[in-house]
Every structure is written in C-alpha cells, then in structure tokens.
Amino acid sequence: MSVLKVKDLKSYYISEVFGIKRTVRAVDGVYMEINRDEVFGIAGESGCGKSTLIKTLLGMIKPPLTIVDGEIYYDFGDKKFNILSLNPDESRKIRWEYISYIPQSSMSVLNPVRRIRDTFKSFLGAHKKFEKDELEGLVKEHLSALGLPTEVLNAYPHQLSGGMRQRVTIALASILKPKVILADEPSTALDVVVQRGVIQLLRNIQEEQKNIIIIVTHDMGIHANICDRIAIMYAGKIIEEARTDEIFKHPLHPYTTYLIGSLPKIGDKSYRVSAPGSPPPLSNLPNGCSFHPRCPYVMEKCKKEFPSLLNVEDEHRVACFLVNKEDDNGARD
Numbered sequence: 132m133s134v135l136k137v138k139d140l141k142s143y144y145i146s147e148v149f150g151i152k153r154t155v156r157a158v159d160g161v162y163m164e165i166n167r168d169e170v171f172g173i174a175g176e177s178g179c180g181k182s183t184l185i186k187t188l189l190g191m192i193k194p195p196l197t198i199v200d201g202e203i204y205y206d207f208g209d210k211k212f213n214i215l216s217l218n219p220d221e222s223r224k225i226r227w228e229y230i231s232y233i234p235q236s237s238m239s240v241l242n243p244v245r246r247i248r249d250t251f252k253s254f255l256g257a258h259k260k261f262e263k264d265e266l267e268g269l270v271k272e273h274l275s276a277l278g279l280p281t282e283v284l285n286a287y288p289h290q291l292s293g294g295m296r297q298r299v300t301i302a303l304a305s306i307l308k309p310k311v312i313l314a315d316e317p318s319t320a321l322d323v324v325v326q327r328g329v330i331q332l333l334r335n336i337q338e339e340q341k342n343i344i345i346i347v348t349h350d351m352g353i354h355a356n357i358c359d360r361i362a363i364m365y366a367g368k369i370i371e372e373a374r375t376d377e378i379f380k381h382p383l384h385p386y387t388t389y390l391i392g393s394l395p396k397i398g399d400k401s402y403r404v405s406a407p408g409s410p411p412p413l414s415n416l417p418n419g420c421s422f423h424p425r426c427p428y429v430m431e432k433c434k435k436e437f438p439s440l441l442n443v444e445d446e447h448r449v450a451c452f453l454v455n456k457e458d459d460n461g462a463r464d
C-alpha cells in the first residue's frame with residue numbers, strides 16, 4: 132500500500148522583474164508512489180529540480196515558489212492529508228513528527244550561536260511537553276543508539292567536524308521517529324570515508340524505525356548502496372523509474388544510459404561517455420521531450436510531443452518514444 136502519492140505535481144518559481152514575468156519550471160508534472168518501508172532515490176544533473184521537489188514534498192513552499200498544479204497525498208493510517216492543502220499551523224505540526232528533512236547543509240538546521248543541547252531542547256519542546264530530565268535522557272539515549280558521543284550536546288556547531296554536524300542533523304531529524312525522512316544530498320559536502328559513515332547511519336535508522344527515506348543525490352554509488360528504487364529526473368520531470376538493480380542492469384532512457392555508462396568501473400580503463408551538451412534552462416524548455424536536443428536517437432515525434440512516463444515492465448517506467456512506441460501521449464492517472 133502506498134504511503135505517498137504524488138499526482139501531476141507542478142512547482143514553479145514565478146517572478147516578475149521590471150514587468151517581465153519569468154517562470155522556472157523546476158518540477159513539471161511529477162508522478163510518484165512510495166510504499167511503506169521503502170528507500171527511494173532521486174538522481175539527476177544539477178539544477179533539474181531535485182531540491183525543489185523535496186521542498187514541495189515537505190510543504191515548504193515560499194514565494195517565488197508556486198504550486199501550479201498537482202496533489203501530494205500522505206496516508207499514515209491515523210493521518211491522511213494532501214500536504215498542499217494544509218495551513219501553516221497544520222503543516223508545522225506534521226513536520227518532524229511525521230515528515231522530517233535533512234538538508235544538504237547542516238548549518239541551515241543547527242543554530243550557530245546555540246549549543247547542540249539547546250537546539251535539541253527547543254526542537255523537541257516545540258512538539259511535546261517534557262519533564263526537564265526526561266528530555267535530556269531521551270536525547271542522550273537517541274544519540275547513543277546512533278553511536279554518537281553525548282558530549283556533542285555541549286558543543287556549538289562550529290566546534291564539530293562537517294561529518295559530525297551532519298550526523299547530529301540526522302539525529303535531530305530522526306529523534307521523533309518520523310514516518311518519512313526527506314534527505315537532500317545528505318552527504319555531498321563530505322569526504323568519501325565520512326560519507327560512507329553518514330549513509331550507514333541513515334541505513335541503520337531506516338532498519339530500526341522502518342521509515343520511508345526519499346534521498347536525493349547525484350552520487351549513483353550512494354543510490355546503489357541504499358535505495359530500493361530509483362527515479363531519474365531530467366528538466367523537472369521523472370523520465371525513468373525502476374528497482375535499483377534493474378535500473379543499473381537495464382537502463383532504458385538514453386539519458387539514464389549516459390548517466391550509468393559514465394560511472395567508473397573497477398578494472399575498466401575505457402573512456403566513459405557522458406551525455407553531450409548541457410541541460411536546457413528550465414525557464415525556456417524546448418518543445419517535445421526536453422532531452423531531445425541532446426539525444427542521439429532523436430526522432431521527429433520527440434521534437435513535438437512529450438512522452439508520458441509509462442510502465443514497460445513490472446515497476447519499471449520510462450518516458451521515451453524509443454521504448455513506448457505506442458504512446459499516444461495520453462495523461463497518466
């Protein structure tokens with residue numbers, strides 16, 4: 132049974148400078164369905180809309196970001212809602228307790244002039260009433276369970292290493308055992324060894340708490356390591372989605388093929404080809420499939436129509452006329 136269902140989500144940055152309206156179609160018709168206990172990865176080039184999608188799923192919508200269309204349904208059994216129709220107060224209540232967020236930069240969550248202890252206290256105090264010692268005990272227990280030293284509570288964020296700060300952010304995001312954790316590049320700024328530790332920490336939390344994790348990263352190695360399913364985003368749309376092993380073994384969209392083909396393989400020194408050219412500006416997308424100007428297999432149809440994301444096999448969906456030859460470009464429900 133799906134816990135999260137996203138339908139035709141369009142989330143644009145709409146601004147007006149000197150009377151000229153500019154629309155950046157950052158998320159442009161996304162469909163997703165995520166099941167209980169699933170780790171779902173989102174990959175794609177810089178600027179394709181990954182962070183905007185995560186922010187929208189969290190209901191963190193501030194101008195110029197505007198929801199133009201779509202629905203985001205969460206079904207937690209005891210609580211069911213379309214996050215886009217909640218008021219700010221309702222939205223605050225479900226955040227962290229039901230849906231939590233790990234941003235790319237831990238500094239945007241940790242207050243630089245507060246000791247970590249105080250950040251935990253104000254954070255938890257905003258959600259529940261605690262006796263004084265109860266709260267301290269809960270935080271220490273959680274940190275210890277995650278293998279983090281409780282001394283970090285006395286530190287200010289700048290006194291911790293980048294890796295430790297990111298672990299503390301993850302501890303904060305998981306302390307209320309949220310049903311969904313949205314992680315936006317949780318380890319990108321870290322070196323490889325520390326990165327591995329951070330990803331392992333996320334895995335341990337998921338095994339223990341059985342949350343859904345939606346993780347954004349450009350690092351396909353991390354996706355391979357942690358995700359059950361992966362969605363590939365290109366210019367604001369999901370263009371392919373499949374189980375992790377399937378997408379690595381049988382990528383179908385030409386863009387995914389480039390993305391996976393460009394990964395280094397141990398012992399193989401041959402030249403790796405990445406996608407030619409660069410992604411289109413989201414404020415001025417080409418007609419038809421947004422990948423067509425870079426696609427070596429482009430056909431006339433691709434220049435005019437956008438292929439819908441259709442099932443090719445069980446749990447493998449792709450938006451490409453090469454694969455979906457019969458696509459009538461009908462809307463997917």
Ligand SMILES: Nc1ncnc2c1ncn2[C@@H]1O[C@H](COP(=O)(O)OP(=O)(O)OP(=O)(O)O)[C@@H](O)[C@H]1O
Pocket residue numbers: 144155157175176177178179180181182183184195413
């Ligand atoms: N506040 C804003 N106003 C206007 N455009 C914006 C704003 N924030 C982001 N954008 C644009 O929206 C598009 C998607 O941005 P987003 O941050 O979602 O991409 P991303 O896939 O997360 O990229 P990265 O991998 O670099 O983090 C980009 O073209 C970006 O320039």
Ligand SMILES: [Mg+2]
Pocket residue numbers: 181182183315
């Ligand atoms: Mg981003």
